[in-house]
Amino acid sequence: MEQYLEFCRIGKAYPGVQALKDISFRAEGGKVLALIGENGAGKSTLLKILSGDQKPDEGYMMLNGEEISFDSPCDAINKGISVIYQERQLIPSVSVMENIYAGDLPVSKLGLFNKKQLKKQAQEIIDKFGLPIDPTDTVGFLSVAYQQMVEIMKAYRRNSQVIAFDEPTAPLTDKEIDILFKLIEQLKAEGKIILYVSHRMAEIFKISDEIVVLKDGELVKTLKTSETNETELIKAMVGRDIGDTYKNLKRNNKFGEVLLEVNNLNTHVVSDISFKLRKGEIIGFAGLVGSGRTEVVRALFGADPILSGEIKINGDPVRIRSPREAIDNGIALCPEDRKEQGLIIWRSIKDNICMPVLDKLKKGIFMDPKAKEELTIDAIERLSIKTTNIDKTVMELSGGNQQKVILGRWTSDKIVTKILILDEPTKGIDVGSKAEIYQMMCDFATAGIGVIFISSELTEVINVADTIIVMHNGHITGQISREEATEEKVLAMAMLD
Amino acid sequence: MGRIKKLLNTKTFGLIVATIVLAIIVTALNPSFVARGNIRNLLNTLSFQGVMLAGIAILLMSGNIDLSSGAVAAMGSLVFALLLKGFPGMPWPVALVLSLAAGAIMGLVNVFFMNVVNLVPFIVTIGTSSIFGGIATVITRGNAVPVNVPSFLNLGKIAFFKSIPFVFVVMVAVVLIHAFVLYKTRFGRSIYMVGGNPQAARLCGLSINRTRAILFVSNGVMSTLGGLIWVCLRKQSNPASFIAAAPNMQAIIATLLGGVSFMGGAGGIGGACVGLVLLNVFNTGLAVLKAPAYISVAVNGLLLIIALIIDNVNSMRMRRMLMVSAIKEGAKKRAAS
Amino acid sequence: MGSEKGLSKFLKSKMLSLLIILLILVVIFSVWSALIGKKFLNTDTLLSIIDMLVVTSFLAIGSGALLLTGNIDLSTTTIGATGGLLLVVSMKTWLLPWPVALILTLAVCAAFGVINAVLVNEFNFQPFIATMATSSVFKGFQMFISWDKASQAAQNFSYSSPFTDFLGTYEVFGFIPITVVLMIIAFLFYGILLSKTKFGDTVYLVGGNPNAARLSGLNPKKISYILFANSAVMSGLAGVVLMARTGQANQLALSNNMFTGLVAAMLGGISFYGGNGGMGGVFVGLLILNTFNKGMAIVNFDAYWSSVLTGVVLVIALSLDFTKTKRLHKLPARLKDAEKQHAAAGGSR
Known part of the structure; x- marks a missing residue:
């Protein structure tokens, strides 16, 4: 069955500002959808709604044809949505493997915590992504880039259908960005629904399949990456009436x-x-x-x-x-x-x-x-x-x-x-x-x-x-x-x- | 081999070496340090402090702190003594269970102020410490309540191989149970997560309030058990002198010294125990060497400050990696590359 | 436009509710004591309340001023006891003239305060834990100076000298103890300092939001150092006054008053989260506490309950302060941050 996430007529107002207005689009499994727009265009509000941090005033979201709504960020995670922010949701003093499996540690038949099993499972995931991380390393001492990888593996482990990235490359070096993109390609190959928020044009053209452009809380355009270019995108992002x-x-x-x-x-x-x-x-x-x-x-x-x-x-x-x-x-x-x-x-x-x-x-x-x-x-x-x-x-x-x-x-x-x-x-x-x-x-x-x-x-x-x-x-x-x-x-x- | 190498690199190993070196120095200066009586005293002290330490260490790992455990211990063990005095026919194990239950209730009182009224643990437990300790003093009017139950008091006299007291074995068992829970159960692992980053732990479906509630109640029970061991050794319950001796503060200092982070989320029970041994070897050593008491008082404070400074540096380093604006890191890296 | 003036401001103020509480306490104890055949309202009671007020007032002034910036000092009573002992030791054992002894005492206390400030400001310790740790170190110092080699224990000193006798017993106009005069001067001085001078304004602004204060050219760190040192000096003074009045100096001095200053300040309306309240409130808060204690004593309430009551009052004062702050400010970001830090940082601060 085809997997997809659909936003239907989402609206959200803060006191004095209409942050989002009538946003509808569809993100499909096995594809990367890039969300772009200037600061204040409404990208982060949309992510907050997706992560269950905020509730939309109007509209709803559908995952594979079923309407979904969240009471809390925790609820969203349980329903298969993972949003990876720049501020990491990791536990610095704990090992990589425990971070990946936090909240769902494997237990043995006796109900006891099974460290060997955990290490094995974590190693499998790490190998799948081909990363040089030891599952027993302490997360706090990893580089920023690897911490981000751990967060991605956490989302992967939860079997999240939807993985959204908020400006993931900002803290990374070029080499690290390559690793990240390989990871995203892999997730894509597994049919995940991927949302990708970024300011960087080059990246968007490199990684995304579709682009949604937001401006002042409204959806301006939905484009196929292969059919557009930088100039067109920038034009779509700006170009408002000067009062x-x-x-x-x-x-x-x-x-x-x-x-x-x-x-x-x-x-x-x-x-x-x-x-x-x-x-x-x-x-x-x-x-x-x-x-x-x-x-x-x-x-x-x-x-x-x-x-x-x-x-x-x-x-x-x-x-x-x-x-x-x-x-x-x-x-x-x-x-x-x-x-x-x-x-x-x-x-x-x-x-x-x-x-x-x-x-x-x-x-x-x-x-x-x-x-x-x-x-x-x-x-x-x-x-x-x-x-x-x-x-x-x-x-x-x-x-x-x-x-x-x-x-x-x-x-x-x-x-x-x-x-x-x-x-x-x-x-x-x-x-x-x-x-x-x-x-x-x-x-x-x-x-x-x-x-x-x-x-x-x-x-x-x-x-x-x-x-x-x-x-x-x-x-x-x-x-x-x-x-x-x-x-x-x-x-x-x-x-x- | 890898394991041994790893062990050699840990902070705990450093503490063990420090403890041994210290013990050797003290023995060299005054051989009576290793006299049987002295060792037995040391082990007795370790017994009740160790039991209290187990609960306190886990609390600190979960990012909480309990300053009331001394008063809880005093009050809980007083309940025990009073039950035996008031109901002469009551078998002591029944009184023991009831007093442990009293400890659990005092833990619940702490939980109420933290989870329901939303106050911070530090201040709540200072307040409740004053309340519990005060009630104990009101009841005893500052005096001791003697305990005259031979079968119970005998437990304090039993020693294996003539030098390992039974109560010490109890302490070891308690510590092992705590270690087991901490390392071998999901709940134990979740303590580190809640302590290390409550926000992230919540997102993984872990409840901060529930963890805190369980740990404070269990700490109430452990503190009372520590208090009971003290009663068993002294043959009386004396809340005033127990609170004045502040074994809970010793346990907190030892825990921090043993590498448990004040910020929560890091450290182990083993380290905390080694910290406690070090602290007690130090204090007994000073006593054996006839050093004036003020040195040990001042040094205890200094050790706490040093442990905190080390802890601060460590957790700052870790937090900086994670929390500081990721962008800055990137910008720096770019500039460098 | 313009600020609210006079009566209407007073009617809305916290001071009024404090005075009403005080009045209610007085009424309750008058009735209660009458019922058991005693008298509450008389000069004896009043004098004894004032008497108790004197020592604790110095503690409360120091703690209160510090609390205005959201900081807490748990080492005050240790520093106070050290102050009393150091004065006696330097006069009795080292034979220093009293002005030198007094200056030395207060200087050592100030140094203790600076140590606290260093740990809090330079090492980012939480004030609680920093001052708890240092109080153990100060205690060691205190025992050291009062150490008796023969008995291998810290000594209790009984001491009298013209200076301490004068401080302890002299009465202005034959009926107002000099210490009461000192207390009044202290309250007036700090009251004026905090409400009328630039320093006072700075303290409140720094307490309200240290970041914004710094970006407006004020120096939060400097204020923190000054107030920690001040808290320590005031505690030292409390110890000196207590020593003078009782003729005794020992380790246990002030040990029942660990939270008196803090609780009085919070009762008087200084928020645990800094930035609000004043010396008038502290004074009335202290008056309430002491009236309560004295009243309890007069109606024969068991003295052993005092520790319990201290704890209860501390927790109640905190709960009230917390709910009040929460309601008033709907927990603005700063507080939420502070809470996050609690959660992250051992759930304390």
């Missing part, structure tokens, strides 16, 4: 002298980063998640250690070893994860806004409550933060207003911000607030601040920033001006292999 939002921005077009100069910056993650930021300029950092954009700005801000390289502000070399030193040098960061790194969500708007300038809100040795209040009210009015009360906790605010609280923190008259870094400032906020934040960035630029803007949404980077720097794998792979930039060009640089 009036960007046209109506009041931009700054007078750039001053060079404000920030970064030369050959190296950290543990990124290497050889060089760029220049002028007064009044907005530089956009584009690239895939994990390409090193965040790490560059964290290093600039003193949050991560810098191994080597030179940073000049207004032409003077500076040393930045901590966020405090960065702030004193006029650098400000609105971090990527608002709730984890940006805000203290249990505390008031006032506390959150006054945080970096406590020193300047003193009267003698004591804090000056009035000064704090004034500063907060000023920020609320300047950035039109919607709140009834300055003592409201930040968690009661909407995402857009939370972002404004962070912006308010860095733009008061008590602090000199020369360089403002915004890491994914529009993530998870509604369209209206997004437009407001774009305009604010332009206003800051007009006021002579240099702005660095990181976003995974290509459209906004290439339409808001004056200069776009593209990163890939910890390197800068291209720099392009807004006039020249198109999504196709930027994406090509970002996905370059």
Whole structure:
């Protein structure tokens, strides 16, 4: 009997975002189906639904003609679905064989754990895939690639009909990727249904049989790999209407002298980063998640250690070893994860806004409550933060207003911000607030601040920033001006292999 | 051959060597260390600490910790003494079973706060330790309750080959049973999985709460058994002095010293036992050499800190491989290649 | 716009409910003691409650400030006993003048606190286990300085000197013990420090979210070091005050108070997960604890129950704090992470 997995009219909404809308497609056994799309296109939501982590609001899934639904990830696994994430679901301190057979260890006739049998069975699986792993090795000491292989063998052992891979090659070297692909070929030969999520074009053409393209939560196209090419795919992934939002921005077009100069910056993650930021300029950092954009700005801000390289502000070399030193040098960061790194969500708007300038809100040795209040009210009015009360906790605010609280923190008259870094400032906020934040960035630029803007949404980077720097794998792979930039060009640089 | 080689490389082997060397040094400095009386004392101490260690070690492997086992032991063994005192006709094995049941109930109380109220084991067991220990003190008003049942007390005097006490054999049996469960049953293997990565274990269909419940109840029973051995040796139940002696802390230190990870998921019963022997050879050695007590108190703390630092380094290394953003690893590799 | 002021804020505050609990306790014990023919509400009771309050208040201030950043110190009572002993030993045995002895004592305590902070910050120990381990080491030190070679045991010291007598018995205006004055000064000092100064603001912000605080230019590590050292110094002070009042110094000093500071702080509204509550709450929390203890004593409740009650109160305070935090914040990510760490890390922290 033919095996297949079918998604039928799947829909899923998060507060303020329609993550998936009316997704229907069919993945067949013995074939690899690649899921592609930009960040935020809905691939990971779809995987979460498949793995039983989330429930769809609408629609259902069918496996071999039977409708399936899951109460929990555990349930999905029992029903033959294995999703292999980048974060491994392995037990580091335990041997390979026990990880492969976790939850279903072989027992002898007496009901006792049978180690010999386990070793034999595990060895069989390992041999089937032709891997040089000893079943008694401790998983925690294997390389990342082999850990992934162990995870795949675990899925294989469970006899999962469906195996989904989420960006499996990101941590692997080319050699390791070859091994992985051999494994996938083998699974394919056994008639498994394989879903493969990846950003890398070359890989998709190498391994997949069919391609499903998602965009903004909708299914754009289903293609046969043999009948398409890179250009067509990229076109399918991008090419959305550019609203009036960007046209109506009041931009700054007078750039001053060079404000920030970064030369050959190296950290543990990124290497050889060089760029220049002028007064009044907005530089956009584009690239895939994990390409090193965040790490560059964290290093600039003193949050991560810098191994080597030179940073000049207004032409003077500076040393930045901590966020405090960065702030004193006029650098400000609105971090990527608002709730984890940006805000203290249990505390008031006032506390959150006054945080970096406590020193300047003193009267003698004591804090000056009035000064704090004034500063907060000023920020609320300047950035039109919607709140009834300055003592409201930040968690009661909407995402857009939370972002404004962070912006308010860095733009008061008590602090000199020369360089403002915004890491994914529009993530998870509604369209209206997004437009407001774009305009604010332009206003800051007009006021002579240099702005660095990181976003995974290509459209906004290439339409808001004056200069776009593209990163890939910890390197800068291209720099392009807004006039020249198109999504196709930027994406090509970002996905370059 | 491969097996022997492997054994020689383990941490446990290192501990065994350390223990032997230490014993030799102490004996060289003061031969009375190997006197029959001293050895017998050492084995007696090992008996009740070893029984407690078995339960504690398995708990630590499952990623839990129980600081109340000293108080549970004190309270459980008090139940035993009181039953014998209150019902003179009661055969001691009946009292023994009832007191072990009391231990199990105290384990259940701990489980209630962890699984139902959702509190963390560390703090819960500190609290319940104070409660159980307190109740024992309330009942005894700080005094000892004597036990005068010859057939029971004789068990403390029996020794094989004139130097291996019966209670020591009991301890060995308990440890072997624990080792058997740990290495030879599915449940035992699942303890490592739950301790090593609860999230992943859950995905394999293992229940964290159930594992925890079983282990805490069993630890309640084992602690009480340890307490009963102490009663058997001292001929009385004295909760206050038992709690003050804190044999459970010794067991925890020994377990960590023996390579069981504080983070859960790693180590073995054998290592923990060797850790206990080492710790006791050390302490008895200091006593034999007439070193002031403060040295052994301070050194016990230092050993715990050292064991934790080693454990921390090990598990950090392992976790880094698994947890740290896989992408970073890849980027580094690419840069290198 | 603007912040809530005055009465309405007070009515909504935790302080009000604490005061109501205190009032209820007083009423209960007044009625109860009247029923058995005793009197609860009189100056004697009040003075004795205040008397008990003094020593524990130093512990509670140190633990409370530390708890604001989500950290816990289980070595406080050991450090406290060491403080009392060290003062006596340095004055009696080493014949140091009292200012030198006092400074030496507090400096050693501060060093102990720094050791705790190093283990927590540099070696990533969980505060519980770190301070539990170090308390054994500190205990060894404590026994070492009080070691009596002849009896091969740690000594109990009875000691009096003009300085300790003054500290223990002097009464301002003839009726307020100097230690009470010190306690009031300490509470006012820390209350103001935490609520009115930059340092205080920093403590709360770091306690709320160390990551965000660091990225806003604050230094969480520095705060952690300061508060661990402070907790140790305050414990040392508690030991010194206890020594002065009783004229005794020994290992068992403060041993019943291992969790008093912690429980008082939690009762007073400082969350186990950091970032909330203040010194006023700690004071009233402590007052509640001591009123409860004294009340129990007056109605002839068995003193042996105290350890049981400590445990019960600890577990209740924790459960309340946990459910409250959970309800208020619906377990935001930080807490979930902390829980994951518990689960992963021996289910403790």
